[in-house]
Amino acid sequence: MTSGAKVLLLGAGTVGQAAARFAAELDGISQLIVADRDLDQASRAAGERAEAITLDVTDRAALGAAMRSADFVLNCVGPFFRFGPPVLAAAIEAGCAYLDICDDPEPTLAMLDLDARARAAGVTAVVGQGASPGSSNLLAMMVAAATPGCNSLITGWSLDDDPGDADGAANEHWIEQATGEILVWREGQLTSERPLAELEVALPGFPPRSALTIGHPEAVTLPRVIGGLDTCINVMTLPSALAATLKRAARAVAVEGLAPMEASRRELARHQPGSGEPVPEYPGVWALAEGPDGAAGAFIPDYGRMTDMATATAAPLVAGLALLMAGKAARTGVLAPEEAFRPDDYFAALSRIAGVEGDFVRLVRA
Structure with missing residues (x-):
């Protein structure tokens, strides 16, 4: 990996494993750490191109310490009606950018309510950056x-x-x-x-x-x-x-x-x-x-390397990471995907991760 950003990926389930594979391919990452309660599972997700650590996201002190050494946090720990708001609050406190794949509306609203706090901290957080939402x-x-x-x-x-x-x-x-x-x-x-x-x-x-x-x-x-x-x-x-x-x-x-x-x-x-x-x-x-x-x-007519639910969720998450690393988020604060990114920027990034050339999105009028 080239020198650059430090990325902490939380959760080594099926989506986390796919996200680790996609993130390991991005340019500009100097360190990718995969964290999970199960070290063996984290190690499998990390492979040879990332590091693995044991971490329970309910341990606020340990979570904060891990986040303070990162520039970006990818949260794949669900369900988000339990783990979304507290993990985002920890990221804001640690001052690191944040993306997740939250697919529940209630915690989405709770996290959007942290917008002022994130702006004050100079943090950009994008919630729901998966397939749907995302x-x-x-x-x-x-x-x-x-x-x-x-x-x-x-x-x-x-x-x-x-x-x-x-x-x-x-x-x-x-x-x-x-x-x-x-x-x-x-x-x-x-x-x-x-x-x-x-x-x-x-x-x-x-x-x-x-x-x-x-x-x-x-x-x-x-x-x-x-x-x-x-x-x-x-x-x-x-x-x-x-x-x-x-x-x-x-x-x-x-x-x-x-x-x-x-x-x-x-x-x-x-x-x-x-x-x-x-x-x-x-x-x-x-x-x-x-x-x-x-x-x-x-x-999207051709999903390319997004071959199942896990990869179709992880690739958008990593596309969002690529855009944050490139400085293409609309502003700081807590944002839904449509507030954070321009469609053309987003689908260009996603098509590269998916390995699809040509027109990635089909728009049809009735």
Whole structure:
């Protein structure tokens, strides 16, 4: 590695491992440290191009000491409704730049509330810098700009590949945001409603699909930047059998009082991938804008080296790191991806990490 920045990567799960591989390829990093409670797991993620240390992020003193020796922190420790705000607060206190892959709206809002503190410390922090949120937010900025009078914005992600191997934190988040009430933008304001509402979406260039609403940060951050929105929601497209599994797990939480992790383990163990009627697949991450005179959609047609959920989440995180290292963040403070980066800068960085040449994003108007 060339001389330059010191990067601390927190969490050596599947996303952390992928992030370590991508970050090790960046120019300008002098030291990459992978930290996890499990030193063996951290060592496997670090490989030969990084260092590994034992660290429990709930140990505030140890976390602060590790951060004070870093210029940038990548937080891959989930679920973020537990670990997002306290880890970000520690990064601000230590004075180091911060990025994470937070995909829960409530801690996203809590972390955005630390904006003034981060500005005072001269720290730039980007929360939700993964696939969704992350890439989805920047796709949304593109379609909104391409749709005059945009008043409806839907971000979506596909589980058509039926990933049954997501890690525990991802599954816990998934069930957590499918139960109780979720935050959405309706009639020009932030409100709460029940998740898993079914609706039909029609992404330009694709057949109409049934989708389910799910709690996600895009619905609470995009209206901060894009004015005039009546509606802003996040949805997922998924096979009918997986949708039924999710609904059973959500019902187990609501009716039986199971914890989200218990419900996800039980119902995913019973899930049978591949069952149900075949449906036309949607892109992994996409955005759809509608206005009085038409609609526009955007998606990534070729994911290159982003071959699974872990790499598709880690590559955007490392793209964000590359942009922070290049001084391309909009300002200091705590920012959502759409506040931090320009879409063209972001997708250029992501395409390089993904190893995709040519047009990386496809924009389609209806």
